[in-house]
Amino acid sequence: MEQPLRIALISEHASPLATLGGVDSGGQNIYVAHVARCLAQAGHQVDVLTRRDSATLAPSVDMRPGARVIHIPAGPSEFVPKEQLMAHMPEFAHGTRTLMEHSMPYDLVHANFFMSGMVAQRLKRTLGLPFVITFHALGLVRREHQKEADAFPIERLEIERQLVHDADAIVSECPQDSDDLTRLYGADPERMAMVPCGFDPAEFRPMNRAQARTKLGLDPHEFIVLQLGRLVPRKGIDNVIRSLAHLPPDMPVRLLVVGGDDREPDEARTPEIARLRSVARESGVAARVSFVGHRSRDELREYYSAADVFVTTPWYEPFGITPLEAMACGTPVIGSDVGGIRYSVRDGETGFLVPPHEPAALAQKLEHLQANPSLARAMGRAGIRRARSLFTWERITRELVDVYREVCERRRESPPPWLQRPRLVSPTGTALAR
Structure with a gap:
């Protein structure tokens, strides 16, 4: 031994x-x-x-x-x-x-x-x-x-x-x-x-989406897009916000932005929130974006599970752990075609890869997933298998x-x-x- x-x-x-x-x-x-x-x-x-x-x-x-x-x-x-x-x-x-x-x-x-x-x-x-x-x-x-x-x-x-x-x-x-x-x-x-x-499979695993939404007080009928992680410019959250302007006006979509220094979103403590809110207003999508604030690790599984899709479009990413956590919870991932995301997300199988600075391309994939819930479910299952087998x-x-x-x-x-x-x-x- x-x-x-x-x-x-x-x-x-x-x-x-x-x-x-x-x-x-x-x-x-x-x-x-x-x-x-x-x-x-x-x-x-x-x-x-x-x-x-x-x-x-x-x-x-x-x-x-x-x-x-x-x-x-x-x-x-x-x-x-x-x-x-x-x-x-x-x-x-x-x-x-x-x-x-x-x-x-x-x-x-x-x-x-x-x-x-x-x-x-x-x-x-x-x-x-x-x-x-x-x-x-x-x-x-x-x-x-x-x-x-x-x-x-x-x-x-x-x-x-x-x-x-x-x-x-x-x-x-x-x-x-x-x-x-x-x-x-x-x-x-x-x-x-x-x-x-x-990722830790004891920490991140699937849970019922309806129950997760009920616990978080989320609308059961909205198409929920989740962005979760550090709020810094290189993470490309403004790209995700701008993508909403390319979606049909009648599409019932909501972007949840989870992260920051405080449980309640505080523009003084987290200036990036102020910048992103300004981007949302300028893009005409402020009503579709909800800033959640900081959440503890033991709460994140509920957010991943409540979402229809997890999105992360950083400019570059040495690896990126959040896509693994989302996949482990059975949520399809749309991520930038860069760095570690290009490796962890299988394009067309566990989600989609998109260019990091093209909100219209991201919107196209969001609309495709919203219109094809059976595809989204299949991608979620494939993500679970990939995460558990490799990561x-x-x-x-x-x-x-x-x-x-x-x-x-x-x-x-x-x-x-x-x-x-x-x-x-x-x-x-x-x-x-x-």
């Missing part, structure tokens, strides 16, 4: 304990939380290292037996936008190294996002720890689409190139991610493994463990020369030792 691994998951800005739905809280938080839990459930020892962003946080928090979150002081103990965190990464790296010198010895580090990669890179150089990296988003791709709106410093691009060169393994999340890493960053295919994101977190974690073990085996077979010096990690463990 193979020995369990001791893994440090670094996620500097995306804590698995964070409230989801804010500007900097989304798919990466979900990814880290579920990977950590599944690794621990499989018998591995996992620490998630994240930045201490509140003075009230305990130094460490147990997620479940075998998995805990450790808060590393770096910068002020308050929220800092991720675009402004690079200056605090040396302090984060120093705190992480100090922790590791007095804690259990890890087999490897799995860095999430490029700034976590910066920390892992230093740990490899000082402690000899191999590291795996999942970028979750690439600076060159972000800059291509967001242009001057991209607030990350230009140094990010060279840092990512160095990380691609130094990482022991790179986890891409979809074929497009693999292509971008190879084409834009010169990644070595021999050190790349494609492992997608996932459960349990399966994704098994694939990650295969990557981890390959990295550890390569390191044992060919240790670099500088690994011959004594390790700095205590073999017995003190301080935060288990």
Whole structure:
């Protein structure tokens, strides 16, 4: 029987304990939380290292037996936008190294996002720890689409190139991610493994649509289009709103926009709501759009199940977890023909793929689904099968463990020369030792 691994998951800005739905809280938080839990459930020892962003946080928090979150002081103990965190990464790296010198010895580090990669890179150089990296988003791709709106410093691009060169393994999340890493960053295919994101089948599964609508107070006769996730411009929610203007005036359609910083939609706290409401008014569809506000994870299944279709048309998407959640609930998905959505959604089978900036094309697919409820039901069933067969977190974690073990085996077979010096990690463990 193979020995369990001791893994440090670094996620500097995306804590698995964070409230989801804010500007900097989304798919990466979900990814880290579920990977950590599944690794621990499989018998591995996992620490998630994240930045201490509140003075009230305990130094460490147990997620479940075998998995805990450790808060590393770096910068002020308050929220800092991720675009402004690079200056605090040396302090984060120093705190992480100090922790590791007095804690259990890890087999490897799995860095999430490029700034976590910066920390892992230093740990490899000082402690000899191999590291795996999942970028979750690439600076060159972000800059291509967001242009001057991209607030990350230009140094990010060279840092990512160095990380691609130094990482022991790179986890891409979809074929497009693999292509971008190879084409834009010169990644070595021999050190790349494609492992997608996932969903929890205990959390997201079908429920009766009529019951879901009754519970949510929704009209049983409307064709309900659901948009759910972070409210930021790149998610293309304005495209979904504009598509409503291309639908027949007598079509009984309602768009639900779920997300934001507060349970009640607050334009002051979530300025994107104000912008999107303005788009709805200018498009003449304000009466067809309902902003719901933030909802907790345990409420989302009801919204997915109540909808006739889930729509997500971002400009680009490294992967996108919400389409999986919708599919798992038996709801057809219309998504942008980009990134991970192109991989998770099977065009014509589990939903439709459309160009990201063409509201008329989206409207055509919405009208087609509304006119063909039997097709929508068939797509929903196909989505359930596809999600369950390929995208459960349990399966994704098994694939990650295969990557981890390959990295550890390569390191044992060919240790670099500088690994011959004594390790700095205590073999017995003190301080935060288990």
